[in-house]
Each structure stands twice: as C-alpha cells, then as structure tokens.
Amino acid sequence: MYETISTTLTDDILIIAINRPDKMNALNQTVMNELALAVDEVYKKKEIKSAIITGTGEKAFIAGADISEFLELSPEQGAALAKKGHTIFQRIEECPKPIIAAVNGFALGGGCELAMACHFRIASTNAKFGQPEVNLGLIPGYGGTQRLTQLVGKGRALELMMTADMVSAADAHAMGLVNHVVEKEALLDKAKEILQKIHAKAPLAIAGVIKCANAALDGDVDGFALEINEFSSCFATQDLQEGAAAFIQKRKANFTGE
Structure with a gap:
C-alpha cells in the first residue's frame, strides 16, 4: 500500500x-x-x-x-x-x-x-x-x-x-x-x-486529557474552560459509570469508549 x-x-x-x-x-x-x-x-x-x-x-x-x-x-x-x-x-x-x-x-x-x-x-x-x-x-x-x-x-x-x-x-x-x-x-x-x-484506561477520558493538555499551550483557547467542559462531558459516558462501579466493587474496569 x-x-x-x-x-x-x-x-x-x-x-x-x-x-x-x-x-x-x-x-x-x-x-x-x-x-x-x-x-x-x-x-x-x-x-x-x-x-x-x-x-x-x-x-x-x-x-x-x-x-x-x-x-x-x-x-x-x-x-x-x-x-x-x-x-x-x-x-x-x-x-x-x-x-x-x-x-x-x-x-x-x-x-x-x-x-x-x-x-x-x-x-x-x-x-x-x-x-x-x-x-x-x-x-x-x-x-x-x-x-x-x-x-x-x-x-x-x-x-x-x-x-x-x-x-x-x-x-x-x-x-x-x-x-x-x-x-x-x-x-x-x-x-x-x-x-x-x-489502553486499559477509558478511551474518551484519554482523548479529553490530550485535548486539554494541547489547550494549555494554545493562547487562543481557554484551557480551564475547556477542562470544565471535557470533565462534565465524562458524566454522560458509560465509561464513567463502569469506572466508578469498578472502583467501588474493587475490580478491574472494562471500558468500551462509550
């Protein structure tokens, strides 16, 4: 190819x-x-x-x-x-x-x-x-x-x-x-x-970390505001539910990127 x-x-x-x-x-x-x-x-x-x-x-x-x-x-x-x-x-x-x-x-x-x-x-x-x-x-x-x-x-x-x-x-x-x-x-x-x-971590959270870290070096973006937005978006994901449940149940999380 x-x-x-x-x-x-x-x-x-x-x-x-x-x-x-x-x-x-x-x-x-x-x-x-x-x-x-x-x-x-x-x-x-x-x-x-x-x-x-x-x-x-x-x-x-x-x-x-x-x-x-x-x-x-x-x-x-x-x-x-x-x-x-x-x-x-x-x-x-x-x-x-x-x-x-x-x-x-x-x-x-x-x-x-x-x-x-x-x-x-x-x-x-x-x-x-x-x-x-x-x-x-x-x-x-x-x-x-x-x-x-x-x-x-x-x-x-x-x-x-x-x-x-x-x-x-x-x-x-x-x-x-x-x-x-x-x-x-x-x-x-x-x-x-x-x-x-x-790979064992939540894919959507990893993407959010990358996005926010890049914003820290971009003078045209309010990185703090972006962090709030990305943080809040995590609460709409199944991965947060799975991660929290796994933590409480003391087991390994199975993230799906959803």
Missing part, C-alpha cells in the same frame, strides 16, 4: 515506520503524504487504539527533510510546504488516540519536529536530536520553533536552534524533550508497554 513507510498492526497498536533507510529516512513529499494517510487510519479505524512512529534501519529515526526538494522553491512554494507540514503534524498532536515517537537514531530537522508533534517521546541510547536548519540558511518550518520552545524552554530552544548543535538522548531526557531512554533493542517494547497501560 505504501512506498516510503510501512505499517504493522499488533496488539491494537499501529506501528508506522518511515522506510527510507538508504536516505536516513529523510522526509520527502511522498513520505509526508503517506504519513498523513497512516495517521488518518489511526483516527478512523476502531481496531487501532494507539500508534508508534519510528524509523527503519540502524542509524536514523528521521535525519531531516529531503533538502534536494528545496532547491527550486519560491517563497510562496516554501510557505505551502510549511503549511502542509504544520497540518500533518497538528493532526498527530490533536489525535484523540495516543501517538508515541520511538526515536531509534538521528532525529534532526523535520525528524525532530515530527517526534515533538507526537504526544511524547521514547529514545534509544544512540538517539540524537537537533534542529540544524540554520546551517542551510533556513529555520525550522514544521512547528519546531514553537514545540521545542514549549518542551525545553526558550533559552535552551534558542541555543539549540541557533547553534544547530545535536544533543544526546541522555541530554534530551534531562531537558524534558524525551520521557524515557532505553537500549535500542528495548525501544519498541517500552513504547508498547506504556501504550498497553493506556
């Missing part, structure tokens, strides 16, 4: 792997188009409860964008390219089902931006992160200036973006860019372990 990515559904988790190892999994327009389709699958298919985005091969998660596509672009075409990237990555960020980045190597430029658009990140010990666009006379264009600043703070973000320095997985963990660092062979297992834990 896909030319530049592969997808595997296992234990209700869709694993989306960028599959251009000979190009360090660089993001070209075919990858972006196919990634958008795979994310649509996560939204639409009931059998998919969550997703992991990772890279194929030993070296890279995604080592950036395919720069050869940039050489002939006009400013107007550059704007269209950035808007397309923003739209796809925002779809990931706003997905009501959890999407984790399993970063298995270099996550540079657009690769770092894609990882940051995911709900959180797990990195292998050999992973490296960076926004080196200034080396090319560019700035991050797929939301990186905003998400990196939100995740690590303005001072660290500006230093990383202006020096184009890469940071190790350990340093990324220390600054809050990634949640966990594990050995490479344990990376997907760790991501699956966390997602299985989330």
Whole structure:
C-alpha cells in the first residue's frame, strides 16, 4: 500500500515506520503524504487504539527533510510546504488516540519536529536530536520553533536552534524533550508497554486529557474552560459509570469508549 513507510498492526497498536533507510529516512513529499494517510487510519479505524512512529534501519529515526526538494522553491512554494507540514503534524498532536515517537537514531530537522508533534517521546541510547536548519540558511518550518520552545524552554530552544548543535538522548531526557531512554533493542517494547497501560484506561477520558493538555499551550483557547467542559462531558459516558462501579466493587474496569 505504501512506498516510503510501512505499517504493522499488533496488539491494537499501529506501528508506522518511515522506510527510507538508504536516505536516513529523510522526509520527502511522498513520505509526508503517506504519513498523513497512516495517521488518518489511526483516527478512523476502531481496531487501532494507539500508534508508534519510528524509523527503519540502524542509524536514523528521521535525519531531516529531503533538502534536494528545496532547491527550486519560491517563497510562496516554501510557505505551502510549511503549511502542509504544520497540518500533518497538528493532526498527530490533536489525535484523540495516543501517538508515541520511538526515536531509534538521528532525529534532526523535520525528524525532530515530527517526534515533538507526537504526544511524547521514547529514545534509544544512540538517539540524537537537533534542529540544524540554520546551517542551510533556513529555520525550522514544521512547528519546531514553537514545540521545542514549549518542551525545553526558550533559552535552551534558542541555543539549540541557533547553534544547530545535536544533543544526546541522555541530554534530551534531562531537558524534558524525551520521557524515557532505553537500549535500542528495548525501544519498541517500552513504547508498547506504556501504550498497553493506556489502553486499559477509558478511551474518551484519554482523548479529553490530550485535548486539554494541547489547550494549555494554545493562547487562543481557554484551557480551564475547556477542562470544565471535557470533565462534565465524562458524566454522560458509560465509561464513567463502569469506572466508578469498578472502583467501588474493587475490580478491574472494562471500558468500551462509550
């Protein structure tokens, strides 16, 4: 079905792997188009409860964008390219089902931006992160200036973006860019372990948490008012009735997402 990515559904988790190892999994327009389709699958298919985005091969998660596509672009075409990237990555960020980045190597430029658009990140010990666009006379264009600043703070973000320095997985963990660092062979297992834990919770509540957390970083949305609305909406769900009953009866809840 896909030319530049592969997808595997296992234990209700869709694993989306960028599959251009000979190009360090660089993001070209075919990858972006196919990634958008795979994310649509996560939204639409009931059998998919969550997703992991990772890279194929030993070296890279995604080592950036395919720069050869940039050489002939006009400013107007550059704007269209950035808007397309923003739209796809925002779809990931706003997905009501959890999407984790399993970063298995270099996550540079657009690769770092894609990882940051995911709900959180797990990195292998050999992973490296960076926004080196200034080396090319560019700035991050797929939301990186905003998400990196939100995740690590303005001072660290500006230093990383202006020096184009890469940071190790350990340093990324220390600054809050990634949640966990594990050995490479344990990376997907760790991501699956966390997602299985989330799968046992109420799906509508998980979606509400994602929506409200995103609102905390959106100056155009009253996150407190949204939280009240999402909280109150839970009282119309069967999942709340089941969760409360299970708590009182001291048994495991069986949530249905209704």
